[in-house]
Amino acid sequence: MTRLGKIETSQIKIQVYEKCKSMIVSGSWAPGDRLPSESQLCEQLGVSRVSVRSALQSLEAQGFIEIRRGEGSYVKHFNLSDQLDLLLPIFALGKKDVLDVLKFRLITEPSFMPYVVENATEKDLQDLEAILEKMKSSTSNMRKHAQLDEQFHFKLTEIVNNSVVYKVYRVLFEIFNSAWNEVCNILGPDAGIHYHARLLQAIRNRNKQKAEEIMREHVLWTFNQIKNYYDRQETPEIPKVVLD
Structure with missing residues (x-):
């Protein structure tokens, strides 16, 4: 088993944790491997x-290892989907963080729209339509409207039918919720x-390319308007609602 180099700086407990986790x-250290004993780790790392x-x-609390009394510590079998649950606490976001989240969405959301078009059932389409109708009737209540907007996008991630995409966006929406x-x-x-009306129409038409284009336009427009607002505190120009 690979030996660890000694730790020489402060914040020893955190560094021991990070080194073992890495x-x-x-x-x-593969799943099922037994970790070096406490005394061996002390010697290798030069810590108490x-x-x-x-x-x-x-490490045990976060699901990376299992400590068996009298036997030692063993690396647990885990998958990425399980570990993403550990990221769920909500963080306060600054302006740069908000823009970084929107950039991430710009990179990822358009790319999974073809899967949404391919996988969407009639029930999924009805659910999206219901959310959209609620959005139309909640324009005077922006808090509720924001929740419905987020719900629409999260429904799209469910339709992708990929556990990692679902978990990543679950974390993302939790982090982004406050902003x-x-x-x-x-x-x-x-x-x-x-944009949601146009997206829904493209999905109903089973037009993968159009759905991807609309999502890219949607998130890019959002990013640019928020950036402009942060930079110059300008009021964004809202596009006219015209369906293709």
Whole structure:
């Protein structure tokens, strides 16, 4: 088994944890492997038993290892989908963070629209239509409107039928939740209704290319308007609601 180099700086407990976790994530310590004993870890890392024990307890709490009393610590079998659940706490986002999230959505959301078009059932289409209708009737309540806007996008990730996409976006929406109300207040209700109506029509028509193009246009427009607002505090120009 690969030996670890000694830790030389402060914040020992955190560094022991991070070093051990990196060995697991990289595969150097594979699922089922027994970790070095506490005394071996102390020797290899040059730290106290208290620091090692604290790190191991954290690794166990987060599902990376199993500590078996009298036997030692073993790397658990886990998958990415399980580990993404650990990221669910909500974080406060600054302006750059909001733009970074929107950039991530610009990179990813258009690319999975062909899968939405391919997988969407009649029930899925009805669900999307129902959310859209609720959005149209909630234009005077932006908090509710923001929740419905997010619900529409999250429904799309469900239709993709990929557990990793679902988990990643579950985390993303949890992180973005606190900022999304502000974003929707800046943009107003009309743009979301406009783009969602066009998306729904493209999905109904089973037009993968059109759905991808509309989603890219939608997220790019959102990114540009929010960036302009942050840069110059300008009121965005809302596109006219005209369906193709």
